[in-house]
Amino acid sequence: FFPKSDGATDANKSVGGEERLKLNRNIFDHFPLDEKALRNLAIGAAGMASAFFYFYFRETGIQISWKDFVHHYLSRGVVDHLEVVNKQYVKVIPARGVNTSDVSYLWFNIGSVESFEHKLEAAHRELTSCLPIHRTLLYRVLPTFLLVSFLLLAGPRRRRGRAHPFSIGQSKAKLIKDDVGVRFKDVAGCEEAKLEILEFVNFLKNPQQYKELGAKIPKGALLSGPPGTGKTLLAKATAGEAQVPFITVSGSEFQEIFVGVGAARIRDTFAMARKNAPCILFIDEIDAVGKKRGGGNFGDQSEQENTLNQLLVEMHGFKSSTNVVVLAGTNRAEVLDPALMRPGRFDRHIYIGPPDIKGRASIFKVHLRPLKLDPRIQVEAFARKLAALTPGFTGADIANVCNEAALIAARHLNQHISTKHFEQAVERVVGGLEKKSQVLQLPERTTVAYHEAGHAVAGWFLEHADPLLKVSIVPRGKGLGYAQYLPKEQHLFTQEQLFDRMCMMLGGRVAEQVFFRRITTGAHDDLRKVTQSAYAQVVQFGMSEAVGQVSFELPQRGLKVTEKPFSEPTAQLIDREVRLLIDSAYQRTLQLVMDKKAMVEKVAKRLLEREILEKSDMVELLGPRPFREKSTYEEFVEELGGACRRTPPDLRPEELEL
Structure with a gap:
């Protein structure tokens, strides 16, 4: 509202722009509105607008009975379609051009959708008319549609990338027809294994040479050994040298939740190998499908046995004339089924151990x-x-x-x-990644320094301990300090050598006890190694007079031990002998650290200053080692032969030092 100006005589005279602005300002000056009042005013206006649009544009309907619907609307043909809403009532939408007064639709209640359909069909038969019904079927169709879509999209794909719901039994093996790109020169450290497997290469290149002499090439070879020793690389190099197709598949790819899929994939894989012969078929991690049978006859165990049986049949059905060589790799050869290991399937068992x-x-x-x-x-x-x-x-x-x-x-x-x-x-x-952000408090840092100094000094004055290369108190990985040694390449150890190593491992715990009169959790890994070594000497190596010349297998980590291979009195005797052995090593180490206490303290203080000590620093602090030691590197150089015994002319003497 805008009041008239003082000089206005005409009631209908409008107010000018500048005068209106002045009047508005005067009004708000007389009637001030805060922020809360403005917000309430806006909410009220929006609510009034919403109510206006709702009542103006809403559809109106009127309720009728089933009898009125059939006689007054359905029989006259003025109904366009029906809509079932929430399975409770039906909306009757009239046909275009039909005047139904002021309402947009009619509606009536139904007991259930099924009864309504029966009644409507009966009315159709009576009236001989057809009426379209628009019913919401999404809730019924959606679950079936989603399940079919999942099976089509998530199922195995064909090799060309097209999905097919019935291709689940096809093999997932990868075929490399071109050059594999790996040769024997790219595989080092397993010369004996290469000599054994070279026969397969010669057979695939010149099979007639063997057939003329009546020889039969082995059907397969099992490559076993610790992880990372080059089993898969050697199999690829075999295919690369022979220049034949290379088919690779993992043992876990044969295992599925569907019954019979594993056996079907085995058949498909060997069919692919026969089609591409001559070739090499490599099954990696064969222990996933070739474990010993007899663990059960239901569930996954039964499916695994069926897959293994199919693999045995396919390998037994191979003939030498097929020119297909089967190679398999595993690091758990002890769990494989004996039927898979026998001659005629895997004739060659090639062990690839850690390189010397x-x-x-x-x-x-x-x-x-x-x-x-x-x-x-x-x-x-x-x-x-x-x-x-x-x-x-x-x-x-x-x-x-x-x-x-x-x-x-x-x-x-x-x-x-x-x-x-x-x-x-x-x-x-x-040792792991160096942790530069991890800052140790001075008491912990001092404890770590004396702990590592105890290891270093104990090993320095023990004859059969490994030569020390470096000692550090810089946190790496999970540890707070570490000592790096240079062990000799040997496979047989005497009882004295094992005992000296136990004493060296106990040097850190003894140093904590001597200098701080308390012990910490830092020696946990050392004690674990000492305990394993002591049990191995008593149980496996027969180095205890009380237990005698017997050997029992120690339980492996991760495997359940259902029953001990020895009696309870023998178990108590073993425990007692292990405790005596560890106590004897502890007392010897304690005496050694007490005798060399000043040297341990000197090494610990130098570690606190520099954090890392080399072998030259140890010689400066402790003097030369009292035992004659020859490093593995020097022995290696001497064993290389006449040309390598001499220092090459372009090799500086300092490069020969460790």
């Missing part, structure tokens, strides 16, 4: 070849040095070391990979 120092040197040469090394590095000598620094490493570990060295060099924007990068990579693989 010569094998590691050859593997390092393979992996150092594509790297951009420092020009000053001599690959031959450097590979031998790295092989001596990595005892127990497999081919996969060595590849990881070379890759880590390249990553470290790239991380620091270096142009070449130097010796320092490989040393850091070995520490990264052995």
Whole structure:
């Protein structure tokens, strides 16, 4: 509302723009509105607008009875269609052009949809008319539609990428017809295994040479060994050398929740092999399908046995004339079924173990070849040095070391990979990632320093302990400190050597007891290794006079032991002998640390200052080791032969040192 101006005489005279603005300001000055009042005013206006639109545009309907619907509407043909709403009532939509007064539709109640359909069909028969019914079928059709869609989309696909609901029994094997890209020169560290498997290559290249002499080529070979030793790589190299198609499949791909799928995939895989002969069929992780039978006759066990039976039949049905060689890889050969291991199926059992120092040197040469090394590095000598620094490493570990060295060099924007990068990579693989953000408090840091100093000094003055290479209190991985040793390449150990190693492992716990009069949880891993070694000496190696010259198998981790292979009195005797052995090692280590207490303290203080001590630092602090020691690297160089016994002219003497 706008009041008239003072000079206005005409009641209908409008107010000008400037005058209206002044009047508005005067009104709000006299009637101030706060924010809450404005919000309430807006809400009220919106509600009034909504109510207006609802009542103006809403559809109106009127209720009728079933009798009125049939006689007044259905029989006259003025109904366009019916809509069933919530299974409770029916909306009658009149046909276009039909005037039904002021209502948009009619409606009537129904007892149930089924009874309504029966009544409507009866009315149709009486009136001989057809009426379309629009009924919401989404709730009934949707579950079936979703299930069919899931089966079509989630089922196995054909090799060309098209989905097919009945292709679930087809094999998932991958066929490589072109060059595999791997040769025997790319596989190092398993020379004996390559010699055994070379016969398969010769047969696939020249089968007539064997047939003329009446020889039959072995049907298959089982490659077993620890993880990372190169079983799959050797199988690929066999196909690459023979230049034949390579079919690879995993044992777990035969296992499905559907009954009979595994056997069907076995048949399809061998049919593919026969079609592409001559070829090599490689089944990786065959223990997933070839476990021993007899564990049960229901569920997954029954399906696994059916799959294994089909595999046995297919391999037994192979003939030498098919020119198909079956290779299989596993690191659990002890769980395989004996029927699968017999001659005629897997004739050759090739064990591929961790490489020795010569094998590691050859593997390092393979992996150092594509790297951009420092020009000053001599690959031959450097590979031998790295092989001596990595005892127990497999081919996969060595590849990881070379890759880590390249990553470290790239991380620091270096142009070449130097010796320092490989040393850091070995520490990264052995000890774990260095934790620079983890800050230890001074008491914990001191405890770790004395703990590692106890290990180092105990091993320094024990004759059969491994030579120390480096000791550090920098946190790595899960540990707060670590000591790196250089063990000799040997397979047989005497009782004295095992006892000295136990004493060295107890050096950290003894140092904590001597210097702090308390013990911590830091020696948990050491005690576990000491306990395992003591039980192995008493139970497996027959090194206890009380137990005698007997050997029992120790329970493996992860396997349930249902029954002990010895009686209860023998078990008590074993426990008593193990405790006596560990106590004897502890007392000897305690006496050694007490005698060398000043040296342990000197090493611990130097560790607190520098955090890392090399072998040269230990010689400076403790003097030369009182026992004559020859490192594995020096022995390796001496065993290489006449050409390698001499120092090459382009090799500096310092590169021969560890």
